[in-house]
Amino acid sequence: MTARHDTYHHGDLRAALLSAGEEVLEELGVAGFSLRHVARRVGVSHSAPAHHFGDAQGLLAALATDGFRRFLAAMRVRQRDSGDDPKDLLLASGLGYLDFALAAPALFRLMFGDDRIKHPPPELLEAADAAFRHLAGDIERIRGVSPFEDLEVMADVMAAWSLAHGFAELLISGRMKPVQAMDRPAREAFFRSILGRLIA
Amino acid sequence: MTARHDTYHHGDLRAALLSAGEEVLEELGVAGFSLRHVARRVGVSHSAPAHHFGDAQGLLAALATDGFRRFLAAMRVRQRDSGDDPKDLLLASGLGYLDFALAAPALFRLMFGDDRIKHPPPELLEAADAAFRHLAGDIERIRGVSPFEDLEVMADVMAAWSLAHGFAELLISGRMKPVQAMDRPAREAFFRSILGRLIA
């Protein structure tokens, strides 16, 4: 059950492929990602991954699924260290959102609609939905009404989500130069001030 | 100078490649895009594009550059049909932003930081910057102060930009289900209400 890298059977190839896959993803970008590259890094034949993930989309989907879970975790980590005020909790989620995007930009891109995953498996959709429900919960705490019962509150959710997502995407893409020049604390303060505009 | 498709020399291959390139981009997605596919569609040899665009990145960069110009035009079209109130003009830009993203999602993705373009040429950066300056101008009209002279106003720009961009990205990626189910007028009203939260 433990990993052995010198035998015919790898031992824990699936986990090794996921780990190496994420490295390759961040190093080469989504476009540069290749199954054979990942296989080579793990020291295994070029078509070994097929047995565990079917095809390239399978591995990418697994990476994205795991990504969404850690994405949700990143938001919760920030909330653990924040105040208990509902607005503080939303701001904390936003910062976690940003943390994740900046720490794993290629994975972030992959998760949000890169067309290399044509048919997202159910577990990926569920993991993504869980992250969305988390944000919806943040807004519900502030407004006192479930977004799923009030379209105005749902609009609040979409506004906060869009803002955080757009900020993260633009930052990653390098198109938001004025903010990119800031150091981390300044950037976070800037982001808080922006997100704060929505919950005034 | 006119296009001839039956001779050795194409006549206007560069334009034909751009046009076919965009078709392929939207049909196959950024990931499915290939130079050879584009060449085949135009009816030309597989390495003819190289002479006009250098390599695949060159063609993609040219598409993205043209995309940014039409992106800016889409915002101006909406403004032409909107009221003269500064806030109306910003909302119109936002709707144009959305128009473009929905009409050409793959191109939109390509423009905003897809990693298939590793070294954006100057004209691409300039076209992108022109679009940004347009948004900055919209905010300046509302606040009466240049964003480049006041960080608070710059934050307004970034907020509006992030919101519009995130909304567009999430919509394209299919992750914003509640909004996706709406028809066009409902979606636009929803988007106006969201963007309106920022300029209350």
Added chain:
DNA sequence: GCGTTTATCTTGACGGCGTCAAGATGTCCA
């Protein structure tokens, strides 16, 4: 008008890619 330079496009080759089929090598359980 003619020859030559230049721009444009084709052909063929190379290695890398994803995927499939067939075979090799371990593991596990009856």
Added chain:
DNA sequence: TGGACATCTTGACGCCGTCAAGATAAACGC
């Protein structure tokens, strides 16, 4: 102990981007 099964390898296929060499047409100097 032996056969079924999971796991991994090998080899092949066509597609890809890129490069070098060659073919063709246009442009230009004279």
